[in-house]
Amino acid sequence: MRPTTTPTTGALVTGASSGIGRATAVRLARDGVEVVATGRDLAALAPVVDACREAGGTARAEVLDVRDDAAVRRVVDEAAARHGRGLAVVHSAAVVAYGHFEEVPPDVLADVVDTDVLGTVHVARAALQAFRRTGGGHLVVVGSLLGQIATPYMSPYVLSKWAVHGLVRTLQIETRDRVGTEVSLIAPGGIDTPVYRQAATVLGRHGSPPPPVRSDDAVAARVARVLRRPRRLTHVGPGNPVAVAGFRMMPGVFDVLVTPLMRTLGLSTWTGLEPTPGNVHSPRHPAPPDPEEHPVTDRQLHRPRVSRTVTAPAEAVWKVLADGWQYPLWVVGAARARDVDRSWPEPGSRIHHSVGTWPLTISDSTVVEEARAPHHLVLTARGWPAGEARVEIEIVPDGPETCTVSIAEDASSGPGRLVPMPVRQAGILPRNRETLLRLALLAEGRYREELADRG
Known part of the structure; x- marks a missing residue:
């Protein structure tokens, strides 16, 4: 990609209430970028804003559901009016559901697709329209390793991330000749975030980050680096290239191995969890597991x-x-x-x-x-x-x-x-x-x- 010439002065971060979005907001605030932290729950955003300010930056919270196209346009337009070509839009909002494809409730699957796919559509469209008016800007979409491989028990998320990766790749082609406009994709592997316990599940278990596991701060650091030096695709996780190579070059072997690996490394070891929609329909911030009831191994x-x-x-x-x-x-x-x-x-x-x-x-x-x-x-x-x-x-x-x-x-x-x-x-x-x-x-x-x- 072309090196950017306009420094980032402001960043609108979606999904900032926890995980990668939260870590990114705090990291950018520490770097002197004015942050607009967005999410569905204002109470959950308040500590994020406090953390940004403690890091020496400037931040404010904005309630936003990326499924609401009009609300997304309003928030992006306000940020673009303030920062012009110096605006970065970092889209990390996503929800997850676990279960065999035919057992995932239709309303859960629909809301995962609405949030992860249509939410990305809304954010990307609003950002690119704003960049056209202001003369530039940088859209960073947080995808996933699962946008390039497949794994059992996560069909709604895999479906969504493949769609997101395809959309971003198309946008990169379409904006190739727009001077000052950048579109980047970050593909994390196993990241230690609350998303696994917040997810919907009908498996009787929570999800678990598969090894090798990186922290959400590692993704935030990569976002900050990409804003300074744009790239089309950046993986976060040393195991990502191996997984992608295995999926593409040895599909038969990959298919044999991926299910037992997912059972042992991608799901929690305790069972008996009642089916739950998690945070798919609305915000949900579960307490951490009781170490006596569910010891961390x-x-x-x-x-x-x-x-x-x-x-x-x-x-x-x-x-x-x-x-x-x-x-x-x-x-x-x-x-x-x-x-x-x-x-x-x-x-x-x-x-x-x-x-x-x-x-x-x-x-x-x-x-x-x-x-x-x-x-x-x-x-x-x-x-x-x-x-x-x-x-x-x-x-x-x-x-x-x-x-x-x-x-x-x-x-x-x-x-x-x-x-x-x-x-x-x-x-x-x-x-x-x-x-x-x-x-x-x-x-x-x-x-x-x-x-x-x-x-």
């Missing part, structure tokens, strides 16, 4: 994971994990169990085992760090002098008789830490795939026996 460390679908309930898998004497049957590398604490698998309990191939074995232990039956188990596996490894096991129900089990493991202390992580994982990941296979065979076999015994 150490999965936020985002070690590389392997996963497998098991044809047995989560409880059946947990029974295998809870039988410490079966540990050597499913853990690759474990030679024997010498003793098992009676309280296993409660936190602090241990299995005393030997690892290696006879006669070259090492005797040590594995201790439970965290346990939440039947979904979550974190272990520290010791094998000194080789060192220690932290192992995270997640069990996510997919139905009454199936679940997805995932394992993430990495060296936590000892000589293994001296080996570069990609080299460590080259050995760990294949071993854990075999571990998952063994665990699945045990759980499925025991479950079939239980069904047979019930008659």
